[in-house]
Amino acid sequence: MADNTVRYGIIGVGMMGREHFINLSHLRSEGVAVVAVADPHLPSQRLAQDLAKSFDWPIQVFSGHRELLDSGLCDVVIVSTPNMTHYKILMDIINHPKPHHVLVEKPLCTTVADCKEVVDAARKRPDILVQVGLEYRYMPPVAKLIEIVKGGTLGQVKMVAIREHRFPFLVKVDNWNRFNVNTGGTLVEKCCHFFDLMRLFAGANPVRVMASGAVDVNHKDELYDGKVPDIIDNAYVIVEFENGSRGMLDLCMFAEGSKNEQEISVVGDIGKGEAFVPESIVRVGSREAGRDGVQTIKAKDDRIKYDGLHHGSSYLEHTHFLAAVRAKGLQAPAVDLQDGLVSVAIGVAAQLSIERGRFITIEEVKGEF
CATH class of the missing domain: 3.40.50.720 (NAD(P)-binding Rossmann-like Domain)
Known part of the structure; x- marks a missing residue:
């Protein structure tokens, strides 16, 4: 060596x-x-x-x-x-x-x-x-959309909408991922990815979170040591940021009949960008050019030598x-660690919002940044 x-x-x-x-x-x-x-x-x-x-x-x-x-x-x-x-x-x-x-x-x-x-x-x-x-920041279509947003093409970001419609959680060793006490809850375990992207696109830290979600379809007939899984399988989450931007997550984990697993939309005051995974397509348009001016870009990264489970x-x-x-x-x-911390804080706030039926401020779960 x-x-x-x-x-x-x-x-x-x-x-x-x-x-x-x-x-x-x-x-x-x-x-x-x-x-x-x-x-x-x-x-x-x-x-x-x-x-x-x-x-x-x-x-x-x-x-x-x-x-x-x-x-x-x-x-x-x-x-x-x-x-x-x-x-x-x-x-x-x-x-x-x-x-x-x-x-x-x-x-x-x-x-x-x-x-x-x-x-x-x-x-x-x-x-x-x-x-x-x-x-997820590195997935070619997402990375391209980040580049477009940071380049100012869309203007000041006002709204970020992320839809993840996918298959249920996979089976893991000893079924550890079936319970909130082990995972932190679905909105921490899976969705910290999307809260990280929202914060990145918004260019600001979160202020408060409102969510609605439930266990409606998946894992209800499973039993582990006498306990039924308690991880939610669908949710809507709204995140408000300190600069006035808003993010929205639409999560469904019994939506195998979807062409794309993730669809991301970022709208600024002068334009809109979208990214689609795994289709690896990015669309971008401006208010001025309208529908006819929307461009479609095939996103790829020639540096990738192995696609693996997460598209390279x-x-x-x-x-x-x-x-x-x-x-x-x-x-x-x-x-960095701050990125990891804030993504978890948003997920925790979302889980608490479902439990308590109200907006949860980030201060309640995290204190000062």
Whole structure:
């Protein structure tokens, strides 16, 4: 192994952990190697070992994250464990004597309080980079729409509407994702991605949130240790931002009959842009030119070597993170801990709004930014 090789460890090698493994294998020519994995689940360990053999990458396998950290083998760790474990694992990484840069899967943590503790702890470790896995920013049509918005083509953003109509939650190890106590709730677990995008498009922080949602179709006939899943499968969420912009999420997780899984609309005072995933189409038009002036753009990114589960966004996420690691403190992570914290805060506020039947202010769940 070359001296300049960046050595990765993956903590949690379930579905997403193995997806990260495959993405990193496509960065091998960039001086990347996966050298260790940690997971207490033996079937996941075996699947990771099979992957490693297929890539001709010798790895060490640990049952726990502390053993991986203590091994001193890794420069970077990927945290892709169940949501409710993120806080403890992140605190152990941040407080470990050896610095490890971290890419943590979304959501950062399941509660705002845990997120804030991680943020505060990380501030005391300037030798560690922490990036949050809000990789939807990198999907080619979404990235193109971000570029259009930031370029001023639409003017001052006033409204952001995101529709996700998709299939139900997948089965995960020990069915951990079937309960709010483990996931933080659907609007934290899944939708932190979309709240992150809303904030990015609006260019402002959220003020208050109103939501309506329920468990109407999915998982109602499932039983785990005598308990029926409580994760909602559909919701409408309205987010108001401090600059007057508004965002709206339309979530349905029993909508397999959809051409696009995500449809994103951003409307400014002079134009409108839309992005469609997985169709990978962007449409942009202006008030002045009207309907006849709408342009359709096929979005693609030739840098992507592996599409994977998220249309190449995880691959691009890794390239950005690797660049930040190699910059040795001169480049900040593209998606930082504050981004992770605010996306969780909006999701928590939305979950509370459904529970309490009223607007929830971000101050109620988060305090000062």
